Amino acid sequence: MKITNIYVRRLKSKYTGPVEAYSDTCIVNATDIYPDFVRHSAASRVAITPVPNPEGGLKIVQDFLYVETDEGITGVVGPITFPGITYYLLNHVKHTLMGQDPMRIEYLHDIMYRIGLDQTAGDLTRAVSHAEIALWDIKCKKLGVPLYxxxxxxxxxxxxxxxxxxxxxxxxxxxxxxxxxxxxxxxxxxxxxxxxxxxxxxxxxxxxxxxxxxxxxxxxxxxxxxxxxxxxxxxxxxxxxxxxxxxxxxxxxxxxxxxxxxxxxxxxxxxxxxxxxxxxxxxxxxxxxxxxxxxxxxxxxxxxxxxxxxxxxxxxxxxxxxxxxxxxxxxxxxxxxxxxxxxxxxxxxxxxxxxxxxxxxxxxxxxxxxxxxxxxxYPPEVVGVGCDVDESKVENSEIVE
Missing domain, CATH: 3.20.20.120 (Enolase-like C-terminal domain)
Incomplete structure (x- = not known):
């Protein structure tokens, strides 16, 4: 089995869930010691929570990672927490994994770690983490078992x-x-x-x-x-x-x-x-x-x-x-x-x-x-990790490559 394509799919829809998702007004932040940056934290760049919709109500936009193989099995992981993760997936991880055997998880994980030695924390490591989870999803689907x-x-x-x-x-x-x-x-x-x-x-x-x-x-x-x-x-x-x-x-x-x-x-x-x-x-x-x-x-x-x-x-x-x-x-x-x-x-x-x-x-x-x-x-009793998308929830989407 070989990896043939890696891309990020950006999903969009109206949102009807809890409206308080990630309000910085109720959380202390590390930048509070500076008056100009009170209540300004990393939470402000979280990319999974709903935002106001110009047409009224809330909208939600989330990125999901897709890793395709030549056997028709696709690893899916998401949503991606921060925008920087999407960047590194497409500009670092993709070039490393293309053409590789996704079943060799330990090998590919170590390769991704060694290539990214200048950034062993932050969004690059988070990108590697998402890609590694996608490899597990592929392996589970190939073998027909849940991740556990x-x-x-x-x-x-x-x-x-x-x-x-x-x-x-x-x-x-x-x-x-x-x-x-x-x-x-x-x-x-x-x-x-x-x-x-x-x-x-x-x-x-x-x-x-x-x-x-x-x-x-x-x-x-x-x-x-x-x-x-x-x-x-x-x-x-x-x-x-x-x-x-x-x-x-x-x-x-x-x-x-x-x-x-x-x-x-x-x-x-x-x-x-x-x-x-x-x-x-x-x-x-x-x-x-x-x-x-x-x-x-x-x-x-x-x-x-x-x-x-x-x-x-x-x-x-x-x-x-x-x-x-x-x-x-x-x-x-x-x-x-x-x-x-x-x-x-x-x-x-x-x-x-x-x-x-x-x-x-x-x-x-x-x-x-x-x-x-x-x-x-309880883990979902389905083959794979369980991050597959419910297409009925998606109003529209686009491919980010």
């Missing part, structure tokens, strides 16, 4: 999936009823996004405490609360906030510092009364090995669609397990995570997340979306 079968087979039918509130405003009338609904439906816990950071100082800590007090009072006492800092805090701010909210039985503080500052993570891991998580912006087993050797986190959160693909994620999971730490996967493509969760050790990978607004948008065009059922995620 090629990852070793099921160790569990469904895996716990907690509620991520990204995109929901910090409005009690909106946020609290949603949290109550989903935890009562089986979600094991919730993740709340920080709206404040060091710039807001103690006033921000006070307001964060007020929000978390209301959340704790709203949900059942056996449900956990995690807090997402979006890489925007520092050691001092995190320690002060942690002491203020420790009584609320917070499960973990997520990405409290910029991802390259692993020494700061290690200090927090040592000193903070609340568990520390990180890793969603980190790539490769080698970076995670460095983090583990520094004892930087209690919980590690690789993203399969950003950090190297399925092969790399499985390596990271095994590595984290060898250090007796936990993996809570970050979630861009729910079907990919569902397959990985089904085939991995529950003691090492206890749960993943579901982003209420973002993942609804990211699965808008999918034929087989994965959504929480009684607080669990």
């Amino acid at each position: 079968e090629l990852l070793g087979g099921k160790v569990r039918d469904g895996a716990p999936e907690y509620t991520n509130t990204a995109g929901l405003p910090h409005d009690d009338n909106i946020l609290l009823p949603v949290l109550k609904e989903h935890t009562e439906a089986g979600s094991p816990g919730v993740k709340i996004y920080s709206k404040y950071g060091p710039v807001q100082g103690r006033e921000g800590i006070k307001k964060t405490c007020e929000t978390l007090e209301k959340v704790r009072a709203c949900i059942e006492p056996d449900k956990f609360i995690a807090v997402e800092a979006v890489c925007c805090w520092d050691y001092e701010y995190t320690m002060e906030l942690a002491k203020a909210i420790e009584h609320l039985n917070i499960a973990w503080l997520e990405e409290p510092c910029l991802p390259d500052r692993m020494d700061e993570y290690a200090r927090l891991k040592r000193d903070c009364p609340i568990a520390i998580s990180g890793g969603e912006h980190d790539t490769s087993r080698w970076k995670f090995r460095q983090m583990l050797e520094m004892d930087a986190c209690d919980i590690y959160q690789p993203e399969p669609a950003w950090g190297g693909g399925i092969t790399e994620t499985m390596s990271i999971i095994n590595l984290v397990g060898a250090f007796n730490r936990k993996v809570y996967l970050h979630q861009c493509i729910p079907n990919v995570n569902a397959h990985i969760m089904a085939a991995t050790n529950p003691a090492v990978v206890p749960m993943t997340e579901y982003l209420l607004t973002i993942n609804e948008a990211s699965q808008y065009f999918l034929q087989y979306p994965s959504r929480p059922q009684n607080g669990k995620i």
